[in-house]
Amino acid sequence: MAKTMNPLQFVQQVRAEVSKVVWPSRREVMLTTAMVFVMAALTAVFFFLVDLLIRSGLQGLLGLFG
16 A cells, blocks of 8 residues: 655655656657558458458358358
8 A cells, every 4th residue: 555645745756756757759750640640551452351351251251152
């Protein structure tokens, strides 16, 4: 269980912990953002092609029996 401390100690500890954080540079943020968009686009294309393949296969299969 956490010890009870006064608000001043809490704020000091929070500031100490935040100062330990290594913040990414603007270049790193832009690069990782671009990578996320590229991967999302590739995933969308992949699932579009899989959907197209399944749909074509089902239409062909149903065309044989319908």
